[in-house]
Amino acid sequence: MRLFHSNSWRMLAALLWLVLAGLRPAIADAPAKVYVVLWFDTEDYILPASDDAALHVAEFLTHEGIRATFKVVGEKARALERRGRQDVIAALKKHEIGYHANFHSVQPTPAMYLSDLGWDEGVAEFDRRERPGFEDVKRIFGVAPSCYGQPGSSWGPQSYGAMRKWGMQVYLDAGSHVRLRDEPYYYCGILNLYKLAYQLRANLGGAKDLEEAEQKFLGARKHLLAEGGGVVSTFYHPCEFVHKQFWDGVNFKNGANPPRERWQVPPTKSPEESKAAYDILENYVRFMKRFPEVEFITATQAAKLYRDKARGRKFTPDDIKSIATAVTVDVSFQKQDDYALAASEVFVLLNGYVAQRAAGNIPESLILDSTPYGSSEPVTPRSAAVTTDGSQFSRTASKQGRIPTSVWLGSQAVPPEMYLNALAKVTLELLDGKSLPETVALQPAKLAAAAHVAEDSARLWGWVIFPRGFRAPAMMELAKRQAWTLKPAILDRSDK
Numbered sequence: 310m311r312l313f314h315s316n317s318w319r320m321l322a323a324l325l326w327l328v329l330a331g332l333r334p335a336i337a338d339a340p341a342k343v344y345v346v347l348w349f350d351t352e353d354y355i356l357p358a359s360d361d362a363a364l365h366v367a368e369f370l371t372h373e374g375i376r377a378t379f380k381v382v383g384e385k386a387r388a389l390e391r392r393g394r395q396d397v398i399a400a401l402k403k404h405e406i407g408y409h410a411n412f413h414s415v416q417p418t419p420a421m422y423l424s425d426l427g428w429d430e431g432v433a434e435f436d437r438r439e440r441p442g443f444e445d446v447k448r449i450f451g452v453a454p455s456c457y458g459q460p461g462s463s464w465g466p467q468s469y470g471a472m473r474k475w476g477m478q479v480y481l482d483a484g485s486h487v488r489l490r491d492e493p494y495y496y497c498g499i500l501n502l503y504k505l506a507y508q509l510r511a512n513l514g515g516a517k518d519l520e521e522a523e524q525k526f527l528g529a530r531k532h533l534l535a536e537g538g539g540v541v542s543t544f545y546h547p548c549e550f551v552h553k554q555f556w557d558g559v560n561f562k563n564g565a566n567p568p569r570e571r572w573q574v575p576p577t578k579s580p581e582e583s584k585a586a587y588d589i590l591e592n593y594v595r596f597m598k599r600f601p602e603v604e605f606i607t608a609t610q611a612a613k614l615y616r617d618k619a620r621g622r623k624f625t626p627d628d629i630k631s632i633a634t635a636v637t638v639d640v641s642f643q644k645q646d647d648y649a650l651a652a653s654e655v656f657v658l659l660n661g662y663v664a665q666r667a668a669g670n671i672p673e674s675l676i677l678d679s680t681p682y683g684s685s686e687p688v689t690p691r692s693a694a695v696t697t698d699g700s701q702f703s704r705t706a707s708k709q710g711r712i713p714t715s716v717w718l719g720s721q722a723v724p725p726e727m728y729l730n731a732l733a734k735v736t737l738e739l740l741d742g743k744s745l746p747e748t749v750a751l752q753p754a755k756l757a758a759a760a761h762v763a764e765d766s767a768r769l770w771g772w773v774i775f776p777r778g779f780r781a782p783a784m785m786e787l788a789k790r791q792a793w794t795l796k797p798a799i800l801d802r803s804d805k
């Protein structure tokens with residue numbers, strides 16, 4: 310019985326180890342996790358069978374104990390109400406509700422009507438056209454939608470200004486208008502899950518699609534765990550399980566805009582084909598679920614995990630010093646310890662510091678309450694340095710609010726990038742105990758962060774619903790100016 314004896318000792322030791330491991334005080338980092346954001350663009354208000362598809366998917370996930378995010382179109386919510394589908398509404402309500410535009414594909418779609426508008430007009434126009442749908446989704450589902458994502462590739466930066474007015478925290482979609490290392494980022498003060506390295510799904514064609522998706526997921530899981538955890542974004546449309554062709558392609562392709570009475574229903578799948586499609590989704594979800602480190606999260610949970618730690622933080626003079634030190638003529642975001650700052654946030658912090666010092670105060674700390682937007686109008690670049698005196702520089706500092714198109718040093722206008730760079734130098738001198746310099750030289754500088762915003766191109770607007778040849782160069786320039794607000798979103802790995 311020696312063998313048994315030795316085995317039981319081993320078992321006891323293993324048990325003791327387990328107990329001690331459990332009692333170990335929580336250390337800084339929790340085990341790495343793979344967070345799967347599973348979302349459904351719930352948009353088809355033409356084909357009634359898509360209501361049943363939404364019901365089927367929502368009930369399956371509820372049964373699996375998984376909460377997904379259903380981004381609902383305003384007209385879809387109203388259609389469910391008109392058709393008396395309280396059952397569908399109740400099933401979706403068990404998940405998180407997001408928003409996916411008022412009419413989705415009825416012309417003109419957001420990128421089109423935003424394409425020739427500036428910032429303020431665009432925000433107002435998006436709010437005017439899309440808020441009624443937001444309000445309807447909120448009324449019908451009894452909850453304010455937590456996130457927004459555009460129809461097709463119909464993206465526009467001004468939508469972020471409206472989202473902030475509506476109190477939304479997350480932009481949830483898939484596209485390439487803005488991308489930052491293919492990881493989550495903040496843009497215009499909103500968390501974006503948009504262009505991600507791991508945007509995975511099992512296509513609904515057959516067994517081979519499932520097999521392929523499972524392999525891809527395994528690869529993503531391996532990489533994310535090695536990196537300390539991260540996000541996989543997976544999306545479907547409930548209508549995909551019942552149609553053979555998208556509801557909007559049938560009606561609104563290439564700029565078409567028929568009246569409601571001429572809307573056509575799309576060709577549908579047979580019950581067998583639908584079942585095969587559901588099987589793929591269900592098997593794929595169960596496959597992901599079986600890994601202990603996989604956690605399904607909603608948009609709101611993502612906002613918590615990627616919470617902006619700069620917001621509300623008290624910045625000490627030491628913090629201000631490291632922030633000012635990191636500013637260069639290539640104006641961009643910066644990462645400090647456990648938080649990141651967008652260039653516009655660096656601008657208000659440093660400007661606030663200099664303005665206070667100029668007023669004779671020595672601030673103990675500065676607080677950042679929100680992300681100021683970028684310049685609303687095109688900035689005229691300057692290729693030569695500009696000189697001003699310290700008094701003028703400090704008087705200018707006392708007058709800044711959001712990132713201006715031009716910063717006026719008395720009668721001289723300079724781009725905000727140039728001003729920020731000089732601001733950093735003046736801040737460092739003041740922090741070193743020196744007084745305001747006699748003269749301040751402002752060097753040419755550029756908004757380097759704008760490189761993360763796509764150039765206008767035909768590919769960017771490849772959605773079939775756009776009229777052929779649609780382009781939006783002025784709007785993408787505006788989007789580049791909003792790169793003042795861009796910064797990485799940092800995953801909170803602390804054990805809670």
Ligand SMILES: [Zn+2]
Nearest residue numbers: 350352460461
């Ligand atoms: Zn859509």
